[in-house]
Amino acid sequence: MTYESVIGLEVHAQMLTKSKLFCSCSTTFQADPNDHACPICMGMPGVLPVLNEQVIEFAIRTGLAMQGTIADTCRFARKNYFYPDLPKGFQTSQYDEPLVQGGGLTIDVDGESRFIRLTRIHMEEDAGKSIHGENLADPTKSYVDHNRCGVPLLEIVSEPDLRSAEEAKVYLQKLKTILEYIEVCDGNMEEGSLRCDANVSLRPVGTETLGTRTEIKNLNSFRNVQHAIEYEIERQAAILDSGGEIEQETRLYDADRGVTQSMRSKEEAHDYRYFPEPDLVPMRVDQPWVDRVRAELPELPDAKRERYITAYGLPDYDAEVLTADRELAAYFECTVDLFNQPKVVSNWVMGDLMRELNRHHITPDQAPVTPAHLAGMLQLVDEGTISGKIAKTVFDEMYQSGKQARDVVEEKGLVQMNDSSELESLIRQVLEANPSQVEEYRGGKQKVFGFFVGQTMKATQGKANPKMVNDLLRQMLEA
Known part of the structure; x- marks a missing residue:
């Protein structure tokens, strides 16, 4: 039988606040274990949470960027479950009254554009981190680092609108780009500031009834998202073809082996015994606040891409690559402001610059060749002082030394022969x-x-x- 895959993603994004959701503890990554923990984020008796206002503003900003509806009133709830890295015994989250409902974003896969709907965006606190392994003081034991407890998260839940592992990867990449543009999350999946759970089910092609789904937890790279979903689709198809039934469960992806494996049976909402958080009053979000946040939104990736095509005359491909990274787009625009030949600049940014960025694993703002360096070199080519071939040598020398193009040309005797x-x-x-x-x-x-x-x-x-x-x-x- 031929099956259609039905996929929805739940993305958890750590917000770029300096302090946690309900206390003043720092959110700095890689501090010594349990350095950033206090009675509030440890859930000690008698303490009360104090809501971080910037978290609400970041959530509003995200909701507007995702075309969602901002609720006039929302509230927190207690989600009860028991794990070693959750010291309170419950997670403060949102349930039936989230801050943002609806919205979505457009993805492009194989030349086709599709709008992927969002169910909701809500705020919650992160749990701690259980640590296992050979490098611990006692490798037979597990340890818990509570630094991450209480770090503010946005949970962005999509509708089951995705139909392939490739679409899921592109959706997650687009979502990451938007979060970086609006400066809500740094998108660092290696550090865990952006994580993803994937819900996957199959149904016979041509039917509308959803199949039994499994959830793959804590996927932390685009590659893992795609490969885990591909494996899960194949696994479920094999079970259905053999006459078996899919068990609703939570699974983990083993990247080394390329397989998913059962973790636990899948919980439903009633298993968590949600109830309104008694220590936090409902929040009212007035329209002037929403209007101010909307007015302060930066130009988003889709709008920037269209502007690059219409105002700069760039091909679709160039515009897509340059706007996929906020800092790369800023580098490009700064260079064009100094040397107004957008396609020439695009070629160098997408070629030589990106090659060096990828080789050295750095961001555009860390590159020794600044927009002023690149624009100065392109000006020398344009005026005939150096050839395009010599420019490659000049670029490499600028990257190594940090010197300006004219200085490199003079020191190396690279002036073009025009006699x-x-x-x-x-x-x-x-x-x-x-x-x-x-x-x-x-x-x-x-x-x-x-x-x-x-x-x-x-x-x-x-x-x-x-x-x-x-x-x-x-x-x-x-x-």
């Missing part, structure tokens, strides 16, 4: 040294022309003006 009489003399020597190739060209073998260009550029160490070389060669060969 026609000097070039004529060199070309004459090239022609005299290769009489058989001259006869071949004059006999109609046009491909030999590239040989002469190469020999001339070699004789000038790549410094000759390419256009002048081409023009002079044709004149002298056809004389």
